[in-house]
Amino acid sequence: MTTTSTGEPTALVPRRNWAGNVRYAARRFHRPTSTDELRALVAGSARLRAVGTGHSFNRLGDTDGDLVSLAGLPPEIELDRERGRVTVAGALRYGDVAAHLHTRGYALANLASLPHISVAGAVATATHGSGQTHGNLATSVAALELVTADGDLLRVDRDTDPDTFAGLVVNLGALGLVTRVTLDLVPAFELRQYVRLGLPWEALDEALGSAYSVSVFTDWRTPLLREVWRKQRAEQPPPPADWLGTTAADRPRHPVLGMPAENCTPQLGVPGPWHERLPHFKLGFTPSSGDELQSEYHLPRAAAAGALAALDEVAHLIAPVLQVCELRTVAADELWLSPNYRRDSLAVHFTWIGDEVAVAPVLAAVEERLEPFAPRPHWGKVFTTDPAALAARYPRYADFAALLTHLDPTGKFHTPQLNRHFPR
Structure with a gap:
C-alpha cells in the first residue's frame, strides 16, 4: 500500500472531494500529527495545499504537489x-x-x-x-x-x-x-423549526426576515415556492395557521425530494438546542443527496426581486437539471473576499444533478441572467464568472492580491483554479 510521508496509508486522506466530481491530482498525501511536523513539511515543499472535509465543488483546493490533511493534529x-x-x-x-x-x-x-x-x-x-x-x-x-x-x-x-x-x-x-x-x-439558546408549504413569490422578502434563520426552497417548476424552513427562537410563538398564505407541513421534510427526512434536523416545532436546529442536516447522516454539483451566487438584497425575475426567464432550463434551489439572506461584513463584503445579500443556491455536461449550459444561462446584478459566486462551488468581472466586484481585490504575493512570493499554495483569479 502506498503511504504518506508520515507512514500512514493514503486512504486516510481522500482522493476525491465529497461529491466525487473532483479527483485530486496531488502526487503525495500527508497527515502530520503535530504543528512542528506540519511546519517542517510546509517549509520543505515546493507546492502544497490543505484538504479539509472536501465539500468544495471546484478545484480551488486541488494541487499537483502535496496535499495535507490537518485532521491528525490535536483536536484542541x-x-x-x-x-x-x-x-x-x-x-x-x-x-x-x-x-x-x-x-x-x-x-x-x-x-x-x-x-x-x-x-x-x-x-x-x-x-x-x-x-x-x-x-x-x-x-x-x-x-x-x-x-x-x-x-x-x-x-x-x-x-x-x-x-x-x-x-x-x-x-x-x-x-x-x-x-x-x-x-x-x-x-446557548434553543430553537424551534417549522416547515411551511406553498409560499407565494410576492411574500418571499417578508418570509426571509421572519425568524432567526430562514431558508426558502423552490424547484422552479411551480408558481409557488415549495417550502419555507423557519428556525425561530423557542420562546417565540409559532406561525399562525395561515402564515403568509402557506400551510404547515404535517410531517418532517428533506429539501431534496425523495431523500429520507430522518437525515434532517428535527422539525414540526419541537424545541431543541441551537446546534440541532440551525443546520438542515444531522451530523451523523449524509447531507443533501451526495450525488450532486452545487453553485451559489450572492446578490445585493435590494436587487432580489429583479434577479429572481431574471432567473424565472430560464426556469425551463434550470428545472430539468435541478435537485433543489435554496434562497437565504446573509448580513454585510468587512472581510475583503467575502461575497457579502459591504452589502446585505440574497444567496441563491443551486443543488444540481451530478452531471457536469448537462449542467454546464444551464450554468452559463444562469450567470448571463444574473450578470446585471453583480453576483459574487461562492468561492467553493461551481461557477464560470470571468475573473476580471469578478475582481471588479470586490473593492479590496487588489489588496488581497498584494497580501498573497507578500505571504507566498513563490506561489507555494497556488493552484490552477486560484491562478485563474490571482495570476502569478
Missing part, C-alpha cells in the same frame, strides 16, 4: 469564558465544536446547513448559514493561527490589526495552512 478546544471566545483546531468539524460548546452553555451565532464541514475550510471560503442579521461563519472569527509558506507560525488578531485581519480571514487557502481558529461566542 480551548474555552475563554472571560472573553466569550473559543479557540479550536482548524480541522475540527463545526458539528463537533458546537456540541462541545453547548454542554458548557455557549453557542455560535450561526451555522451552515451542513455541520460536517471543517472550521478552517468554511471560514476560508466565507461559507454561511442564513439570517438577515447574521454574517457568514467567517464573521465570528476573532483570531487565526496559520503556517505560512516559509514554515513560520503566524498569529493574527482582529483587535490588533483589524484591516489586515479582514484580508486574512477569507483566504481561499492561499495564505497558509490554518491550524487554530478563535471564534466569538454567544450564550
Whole structure:
C-alpha cells in the first residue's frame, strides 16, 4: 500500500472531494500529527495545499504537489469564558465544536446547513448559514493561527490589526495552512423549526426576515415556492395557521425530494438546542443527496426581486437539471473576499444533478441572467464568472492580491483554479 510521508496509508486522506466530481491530482498525501511536523513539511515543499472535509465543488483546493490533511493534529478546544471566545483546531468539524460548546452553555451565532464541514475550510471560503442579521461563519472569527509558506507560525488578531485581519480571514487557502481558529461566542439558546408549504413569490422578502434563520426552497417548476424552513427562537410563538398564505407541513421534510427526512434536523416545532436546529442536516447522516454539483451566487438584497425575475426567464432550463434551489439572506461584513463584503445579500443556491455536461449550459444561462446584478459566486462551488468581472466586484481585490504575493512570493499554495483569479 502506498503511504504518506508520515507512514500512514493514503486512504486516510481522500482522493476525491465529497461529491466525487473532483479527483485530486496531488502526487503525495500527508497527515502530520503535530504543528512542528506540519511546519517542517510546509517549509520543505515546493507546492502544497490543505484538504479539509472536501465539500468544495471546484478545484480551488486541488494541487499537483502535496496535499495535507490537518485532521491528525490535536483536536484542541480551548474555552475563554472571560472573553466569550473559543479557540479550536482548524480541522475540527463545526458539528463537533458546537456540541462541545453547548454542554458548557455557549453557542455560535450561526451555522451552515451542513455541520460536517471543517472550521478552517468554511471560514476560508466565507461559507454561511442564513439570517438577515447574521454574517457568514467567517464573521465570528476573532483570531487565526496559520503556517505560512516559509514554515513560520503566524498569529493574527482582529483587535490588533483589524484591516489586515479582514484580508486574512477569507483566504481561499492561499495564505497558509490554518491550524487554530478563535471564534466569538454567544450564550446557548434553543430553537424551534417549522416547515411551511406553498409560499407565494410576492411574500418571499417578508418570509426571509421572519425568524432567526430562514431558508426558502423552490424547484422552479411551480408558481409557488415549495417550502419555507423557519428556525425561530423557542420562546417565540409559532406561525399562525395561515402564515403568509402557506400551510404547515404535517410531517418532517428533506429539501431534496425523495431523500429520507430522518437525515434532517428535527422539525414540526419541537424545541431543541441551537446546534440541532440551525443546520438542515444531522451530523451523523449524509447531507443533501451526495450525488450532486452545487453553485451559489450572492446578490445585493435590494436587487432580489429583479434577479429572481431574471432567473424565472430560464426556469425551463434550470428545472430539468435541478435537485433543489435554496434562497437565504446573509448580513454585510468587512472581510475583503467575502461575497457579502459591504452589502446585505440574497444567496441563491443551486443543488444540481451530478452531471457536469448537462449542467454546464444551464450554468452559463444562469450567470448571463444574473450578470446585471453583480453576483459574487461562492468561492467553493461551481461557477464560470470571468475573473476580471469578478475582481471588479470586490473593492479590496487588489489588496488581497498584494497580501498573497507578500505571504507566498513563490506561489507555494497556488493552484490552477486560484491562478485563474490571482495570476502569478
